[in-house]
Amino acid sequence: MKLQSMLFQDRRDAGERLAKVLSHLAASHPLVLxxxxxxxxxxxxxxxxxxxxxDLLFVRKLGAPGYEELGIGAVVDGADPQLVLNEDVVxxxxxxxxxxxxxxxxxxxxxxxxxxxxxxDREPIAVAGRTVIIxxxxxxxxxxxxxxLKGLSKAHxxxxxxxxxxxxxxxxxxxxEDCDEVICLYEPYPFYAVxxxxxxxxxxxxxxxxxxxxxxxxxxxx
Numbered sequence: 571m572k573l574q575s576m577l578f579q580d581r582r583d584a585g586e587r588l589a590k591v592l593s594h595l596a597a598s599h600p601l602v603l604x605x606x607x608x609x610x611x612x613x614x615x616x617x618x619x620x621x622x623x624x625d626l627l628f629v630r631k632l633g634a635p636g637y638e639e640l641g642i643g644a645v646v647d648g649a650d651p652q653l654v655l656n657e658d659v660v661x662x663x664x665x666x667x668x669x670x671x672x673x674x675x676x677x678x679x680x681x682x683x684x685x686x687x688x689x690x691d692r693e694p695i696a697v698a699g700r701t702v703i704i705x706x707x708x709x710x711x712x713x714x715x716x717x718x719l720k721g722l723s724k725a726h727x728x729x730x731x732x733x734x735x736x737x738x739x740x741x742x743x744x745x746x747e748d749c750d751e752v753i754c755l756y757e758p759y760p761f762y763a764v765x766x767x768x769x770x771x772x773x774x775x776x777x778x779x780x781x782x783x784x785x786x787x788x789x790x791x792x
Contacts, residue, residue, distance in 0.1 A: 580770040581608065581707050584735035584755075585615025591753055592703065592733055596620040600701040600731075603627035605718065606688070607774040612735065613705035614782045624786045625695045626779075627704060628684060629718050630677035635665050642670070644714075645677045646721025647685070649696040654720045688779050702727040704749075708764030709737035712745055719748035736767045 578584040600622045604613030610626070617624035628647035634640040642665055643655035653674055685694070702722060709715055715732065722730055732745060733753040738761035742754050756767065765771035
């Protein structure tokens with residue numbers, strides 16, 4: 571398939587295309603979780619088309635002692651936040667349980683700050699027993715998405731689905747074991763960058779995130 575035939579105009583165009591492929595899930599009343607910020611315009615279109623609930627999903631890396639850029643794991647946001655550890659790095663560095671708990675609390679506080687900035691006092695929507703669709707604007711390395719999938723699996727959704735417009739085929743293959751279904755519209759080879767497959771790929775602003783969630787609430791209340 572030629573690249574031009576799969577070029578997305580912008581994130582909302584990508585969301586509309588994803589929604590068509592996901593339409594069979596509408597009857598299950600799914601929960602759509604957007605990875606901020608770029609995933610929000612894509613997820614908004616999916617949630618609107620499926621008449622689904624929409625929420626944010628934050629994933630924060632846990633930094634290693636003295637080496638904050640090195641991740642020993644991640645904490646995944648939600649009504650029941652989950653800790654996902656990189657067991658190989660933890661074995662190598664040996665952070666204490668107290669350090670891990672403190673770092674988790676620190677990252678959860680940052681998640682709470684960001685969630686309130688976007689959604690005010692609204693509590694996260696519980697995923698247990700729901701059909702859950704994680705949406706982003708694309709995947710490059712897959713590290714954040716893999717942590718999100720592993721964390722959400724611990725929260726016991728009925729089905730866990732990953733839906734993205736574009737990602738490398740090898741990364742998608744590595745994510746299939748962590749969820750029930752993967753929908754990816756385009757798996758280019760060679761893969762250079764997510765933004766290379768969008769005509770417009772400006773940074774999603776905080777104001778746009780707030781506006782889209784306000785619009786989503788209005789649509790769901792009708």
